[in-house]
Amino acid sequence: MGIIDSIVKKFAEQGTIEYKSKLSETVYHIRIQSNSIKKADFVPGYFVRLGVGLGVSDSSIKDKVRSYSVWDINKESGTIDLAIATHSNGVGADWVKKCEIGNEVSFVWKKGNFLVDNNADYYLMIGDLSALSHLYIINRHLSKDKKVESILYNKKLNEHFNDIDKNKPFHFYEMAENPFEEIVTKIKEIIPNMTGRKMVYISGDSRICVSLNQFFRKELNWDSKQIRIKPFWNPEKKGLE
Numbered sequence: 673m674g675i676i677d678s679i680v681k682k683f684a685e686q687g688t689i690e691y692k693s694k695l696s697e698t699v700y701h702i703r704i705q706s707n708s709i710k711k712a713d714f715v716p717g718y719f720v721r722l723g724v725g726l727g728v729s730d731s732s733i734k735d736k737v738r739s740y741s742v743w744d745i746n747k748e749s750g751t752i753d754l755a756i757a758t759h760s761n762g763v764g765a766d767w768v769k770k771c772e773i774g775n776e777v778s779f780v781w782k783k784g785n786f787l788v789d790n791n792a793d794y795y796l797m798i799g800d801l802s803a804l805s806h807l808y809i810i811n812r813h814l815s816k817d818k819k820v821e822s823i824l825y826n827k828k829l830n831e832h833f834n835d836i837d838k839n840k841p842f843h844f845y846e847m848a849e850n851p852f853e854e855i856v857t858k859i860k861e862i863i864p865n866m867t868g869r870k871m872v873y874i875s876g877d878s879r880i881c882v883s884l885n886q887f888f889r890k891e892l893n894w895d896s897k898q899i900r901i902k903p904f905w906n907p908e909k910k911g912l913e
C-alpha cells in the first residue's frame with residue numbers, strides 16, 4: 673500500500689459494500705455498512721468522501737477520493753445509501769461500476785453547509801443527476817407543511833430515478849448541459865406562485881450554480897439567506913472537494 677493510501681485509511685472510517693444496484697442506465701445505488709455509522713451525528717445534507725482510488729498504485733493524489741451525498745441513513749443497521757452518477761467517466765464513476773458487494777471502502781464524513789433548513793415556507797429545488805439524491809434527502813426532511821417546487825434536468829429523462837422511498841416528489845426535464853436560459857424560463861413560471869418565505873436549493877454543475885446565484889440576487893433581488901448553493905462538479909476540474 674502506498675503512503676497516500678495509508679494516510680487516507682488512517683484517518684478514514686472503514687465500511688463494507690452491502691448492496692449495489694442500478695437506478696437507471698447511468699446511476700448506481702450503493703449501500704455501505706459500518707458500525708461507526710450507528711454512532712454518527714447526522715444532519716440531512718452531510719456527505720462522505722469515498723476512497724475510490726485507494727489501492728490503485730498509479731493513481732495521483734487527486735484521483736484517490738471523491739465526494740458523494742448521503743441519500744439515506746439507517747443508524748440501527750449502520751448503513752448509508754449513496755446514488756452515484758457516471759456521466760463523468762472518471763475514477764469515481766469507474767469505481768462504482770466495478771465495486772462489488774463485500775468490498776471494503778474507506779470514507780470520511782463531511783458536513784458543509786448545504787443542509788436542510790426549515791426556515792422557509794416555499795422551496796425551489798434545482799439540480800442535475802449528480803445532485804438528485806442530495807435534494808431528495810433535503811426534501812424528505814422538510815416539515816410536512818412546506819411546499820416544494822423543482823426543476824431537475826438531464827439530457828435523457830429516463831436516467832432520473834425515484835427517491836429511496838419510491839416517491840416521485842420532483843419535476844424532471846430533458847435539457848442539454850448547462851441549460852441556463854431554459855431553467856430561467858421555468859423559474860419565471862414557478863416563482864409567481866410561491867407564497868410566504870421562499871428558499872432555493874441549487875446544486876450540480878458549477879456553471880449553473882454561478883449563473884443562477886447571479887440571477888436570484890441581481891434579477892430577483894433575493895437575499896443570500898434564501899439561496900442555498902453547492903457546486904458538485906466543474907467541467908474544468910476533476911473532483912471538487
Ligand SMILES: Cc1cc2nc3c(=O)[nH]c(=O)nc-3n(C[C@H](O)[C@H](O)[C@H](O)COP(=O)(O)OP(=O)(O)OC[C@H]3O[C@@H](n4cnc5c(N)ncnc54)[C@H](O)[C@@H]3O)c2cc1C
Pocket residue numbers: 719738739740741742754755756757758759760761762763764765766801802803805806902903904905906907908909910911912913
Ligand atoms: C459535496 C458533494 C456531493 C456530491 N454528491 C454526489 C452524489 O451524491 N452523486 C453523484 O453522482 N455525484 C456527486 N457529487 C459529484 C461527484 O463528486 C463528482 O461528479 C465527481 O467529480 C465524479 O468523479 P469522477 O472521478 O467520476 O470524475 P472526475 O475525474 O472528477 O471528472 C471527470 C470529468 O467529468 C466531469 N464531470 C464530473 N461530474 C460530472 C457530472 N455529474 N456530469 C457530467 N460531467 C461531470 C468533470 O468536470 C471532469 O471533466 C458530489 C460532489 C460534491 C462536491
